[in-house]
Amino acid sequence: MEKQEHFTSRWALLLATVGMAIGAGNIWRFPRLAGQYGGAFLIPWAIFLILWSIPLIIIEFSIGRKTRKGVIGSFSEIMGSKYSWMGGFVAFCTMAIMFYYSVVCGWALRYFLVSITGQIDVTDHAQFWNTFVSGYQPLIFHLIALLIGSFIIFQGVTKGIERANRILLPSLVVLLFIGIIRALTLPHASIGLNYFFSIKLEYLLSYRVWLEGLSQSAWSTGAGWGLILTYAVYMKENEDVVLNSFITAFGNNSASLLAGLAIIPAIFSLAPSLIAAENALKAGNDGLSFIVIPQLFSKLPAPEFFSAVFFLALFFAAISSLISMLELATRIMMDFRLPRRKALPIVTIVTAVLGAPSALYLKFFKNQDWVWGLGLIISGSLFAILVIRFGVNKFRNEFVNIVPGDIKIGKWFNHTVKYLIPAEAILLLVWWLYRSMEWNPKGWYNPFQADSLGTCIVQWMIALGLLFFLNGIIQQRLLKRKN
Amino acid sequence: MSTNAIIMMIVMLVSIWGGFFYFLQRAYKREQESKKSEKIKNDR
Numbered sequence: 001m002e003k004q005e006h007f008t009s010r011w012a013l014l015l016a017t018v019g020m021a022i023g024a025g026n027i028w029r030f031p032r033l034a035g036q037y038g039g040a041f042l043i044p045w046a047i048f049l050i051l052w053s054i055p056l057i058i059i060e061f062s063i064g065r066k067t068r069k070g071v072i073g074s075f076s077e078i079m080g081s082k083y084s085w086m087g088g089f090v091a092f093c094t095m096a097i098m099f100y101y102s103v104v105c106g107w108a109l110r111y112f113l114v115s116i117t118g119q120i121d122v123t124d125h126a127q128f129w130n131t132f133v134s135g136y137q138p139l140i141f142h143l144i145a146l147l148i149g150s151f152i153i154f155q156g157v158t159k160g161i162e163r164a165n166r167i168l169l170p171s172l173v174v175l176l177f178i179g180i181i182r183a184l185t186l187p188h189a190s191i192g193l194n195y196f197f198s199i200k201l202e203y204l205l206s207y208r209v210w211l212e213g214l215s216q217s218a219w220s221t222g223a224g225w226g227l228i229l230t231y232a233v234y235m236k237e238n239e240d241v242v243l244n245s246f247i248t249a250f251g252n253n254s255a256s257l258l259a260g261l262a263i264i265p266a267i268f269s270l271a272p273s274l275i276a277a278e279n280a281l282k283a284g285n286d287g288l289s290f291i292v293i294p295q296l297f298s299k300l301p302a303p304e305f306f307s308a309v310f311f312l313a314l315f316f317a318a319i320s321s322l323i324s325m326l327e328l329a330t331r332i333m334m335d336f337r338l339p340r341r342k343a344l345p346i347v348t349i350v351t352a353v354l355g356a357p358s359a360l361y362l363k364f365f366k367n368q369d370w371v372w373g374l375g376l377i378i379s380g381s382l383f384a385i386l387v388i389r390f391g392v393n394k395f396r397n398e399f400v401n402i403v404p405g406d407i408k409i410g411k412w413f414n415h416t417v418k419y420l421i422p423a424e425a426i427l428l429l430v431w432w433l434y435r436s437m438e439w440n441p442k443g444w445y446n447p448f449q450a451d452s453l454g455t456c457i458v459q460w461m462i463a464l465g466l467l468f469f470l471n472g473i474i475q476q477r478l479l480k481r482k483n
Numbered sequence: 484m485s486t487n488a489i490i491m492m493i494v495m496l497v498s499i500w501g502g503f504f505y506f507l508q509r510a511y512k513r514e515q516e517s518k519k520s521e522k523i524k525n526d527r
Contacts, residue, residue: 010514039491046498190484197495198488238517243510250503257499405513 004068005157006234012158013235014247015165019320020227021252022172024104025220027314028285030256031263033212035281038195040203044213046253049221052214052380052424054249055416056223058409059383061241062399064232070331071226073478079386081475086386088467088474090226090379091332096372096463097225098325099351100358100365102149105322106141107133108315111290115307125295129286133362142359143352149322150348153330156340157234161323168320175313176255179262182306183269192268192277196260211431214424219373221252224380227324230331241400242407255317263293270296286362289314326351336477367450371459374432378460381425387417 007013033041067074071094075087110132114120122128132138152160183189203209222228228248232241271277280292293310297303326347333343358365387395392414401408436453437444447458467474484492 010510014510039488039495042491042495046495193492194484194488196488197491198485199491240510240513243506243513246506247503247510250499250506253499254503257495405516407509 004234006236007162007231008158010236010239010244012162012166013231013239014244014251015169016161016231016324017228017244017248018251018255019165019169020231020324021220021222021248021321022169022255022317023220023222023321024101024108024285024314024318025216026252026256027259027263027317028289030216030220031260031267032281032283032285032288033216034256034260035192035195035264035267036278037200037203037209037212039197039199040201040206040209041213041216042197043199043204044210045216048214048217048424049249049253051416051420053217053221053223053252054245055413055421056380056383057221057228057245057248058242058400058413059387059395059417060223060226060228061232061235061245062395063386064229065235065237065239065241066399068233070230070233070335071328072332072474073335074229075382075386076475076478078390081478082471084474084478085464085467085471086382087226088470089375089464090224090382091328092463092467093372093375093379094225094227094325095329095351096368096375098322098329099355100368101318101322101325102146102351102355103138103142103359103365105145105149105315105318106138106143106359107286107290108311108318109145110137110141111294112308112311112315115294115304115311118304120294120304120307121298125291125298128294129290136360139356139359142355145319145322146348146351146355149319149326150344152323153326154341154344161231161327164323165320168316172255172313172316172320173258175309175316176258176262178309179266179306179313180258182300183262183264183266186266186269186300188269189265191274192265193261195268195277196264207431211428214428215432218377218380218428220256221249222321222324223249224383225376226328226379227321230328231324233331238403240403240406242409246407259313267292267296270299363450367455370436370451371456374429374456375460375463377425377428377432381422384417384421384425388422392417 007016063074063078067077069077071091072084072087075090076084079086111120120128152164154160155163183192218224235244267280268274268277271280280288280296283292294307297306297310300306326344329347330340330343333346334340338346358368396409396413400413433453433456436451436456440449440452443449444452445454446452447454449455
């Protein structure tokens with residue numbers, strides 16, 4: 001067995017968890033929604049930080065600290081051997097996201113390189129993007145990003161994850177500040193700020209805006225993905241999980257606000273009209289980042305520099321999340337008695353192969369993003385089910401409030417985990433699946449359509465069936481480790 | 484910028500960034516305390 005590594009300090013752990021939480025969603029999804037719905041979106045986004053993300057982050061930190069095992073081992077230890085498949089589903093969802101997340105890192109890296117070499121100075125950015133994604137280059141950059149991530153993980157917790165996050169996170173903050181200074185000094189930047197922060201009653205009363213706020217909070221903080229649990233395996237015994245959870249969650253949302261301040265005023269200032277700016281925000285995540293932003297930045301003096309700053313920030317945000325996903329998969333293999341040096345090449349090869357279709361076909365990428373992004377809501381609720389089955393009060397006393405001098409979590413945690421998180425998960429799932437029927441009234445049941453309800457159900461069922469079938473084998477491997 | 488937007492901007496920045504820095508300083512204090520108690524333990 002390998003010697004268990006630990007983060008050298010609380011700050012190292014926090015840099016890693018905040019780095020994990022801040023990802024592409026902070027840079028490309030948050031500004032898009034906050035620009036569209038303004039202050040009315042920020043209210044539910046902040047409320048659900050407390051009512052969804054923080055309780056789940058506390059659960060993950062507490063489980064990892066107590067069991068010192070990855071996701072599957074933890075579910076098996078707490079819920080019993082029959083339920084390893086539940087941990088398996090959490091891991092499967094996050095790994096399925098990892099396969100295409102590496103592609104996003106590759107896109108950001110490629111766009112950073114074309115920015116610094118001046119090749120981004122083209123007239124038709126939509127065509128530039130379409131030519132790029134329909135060629136073989138995304139595959140090459142997917143592999144490069146994956147190799148960078150794997151190299152970091154190969155160094156281990158202290159020399160790899162810790163050291164990388166010491167560089168990535170502060171650099172990301174500096175890049176965002178450069179963006180903010182530039183955006184706020186542009187003419188008419190205040191129009192963007194007005195859109196960002198003003199509350200419109202029609203949006204505040206819209207259930208859609210509340211559900212978007214909940215979705216953003218659920219996806220952006222990384223709560224319920226199993227990633228915090230994985231990092232918590234390496235935390236010190238006497239560390240305060242509640243305080244760490246609040247810092248991780250608030251750190252993530254602070255970074256989202258920074259990204260919003262850098263991007264929204266720039267869009268409103270550089271777009272030729274208000275309608276054009278509003279349409280830019282509706283262009284979708286990849287459309288906004290890779291077509292609209294380079295197009296708008298081309299109007300600035302030194303456009304290459306500001307494009308490079310934006311794409312390097314996106315790359316840093318994405319790679320710090322990718323390494324946590326690689327560690328999740330590697331940790332699970334290590335629980336199956338494989339040393340890191342053997343586990344990581346397997347994880348890397350599998351990710352390279354299974355990420356290739358997303359790198360080569362944008363439609364496949366969008367399908368996977370739809371299916372497994374939504375699957376994360378199920379992942380989050382599985383953590384709540386674990387705690388409910390164990391006993392919420394018992395969990396609070398035996399897993400959370402155990403270190404003297406820590407912030408003690410009160411009874412609000414019991415009610416949130418028992419009632420609110422399951423209710424939020426059901427609401428979110430029903431709403432998104434209903435929306436998929438709205439988008440596609442004729443083909444919603446068709447499993448071969450990229451964003452249909454049918455494709456979600458079929459892929460989830462395949463994953464669940466496979467994990468259920470393999471439950472016995474998974475258990476045997478975990479027992480071998482114990483013996 | 485409208486008054487509505489200015490108030491919301493202040494509320495958001497103070498609550499989210501303020502919350503982040505408040506919890507960070509609590510963690511810093513806690514670290515200092517545990518370092519002190521560790522030192523006392525070692526001195527004994």
